[in-house]
Amino acid sequence: MHELSISRAIAETVRRHAAGRRVGLVRVEVGQLRQVVPDTLRHCWGLVVEGSDLDGAGLEVVEVPATLECRACGSRRELTEPVLRCEGCGATDVAIVSGEELLVTSYDLRGA
Ligand SMILES: [Zn+2]
Incomplete structure (x- = not known):
């Protein structure tokens, strides 16, 4: 699943930056052309972080x-229609x- 691999990539990025600190809320910007479903992405995020060092970290998805x-x-x-053409x-x-x-x-850090 598309959203699952994106969630893993986000988790890797945050993990690298947080360097062991507890993470609260992560904000991501996702472009419309990525064809990501925000609800699905949040769901996958939950699966990816569960039981890991990022367990409990929320994901806020901002669509661009x-x-x-x-x-x-x-x-x-x-762009209003899915056609790459000047309107x-x-x-x-x-x-x-x-x-x-x-x-x-x-991303926010918790209990630092
Ligand atoms: Zn034109």
């Missing part, structure tokens, strides 16, 4: 909308500005 920049007309818009001029020569994020933005 996909944004495209058109190389033809220069406009920048949020202004119709060109398909577009660059993805956001929407592919998968970032651990912060």
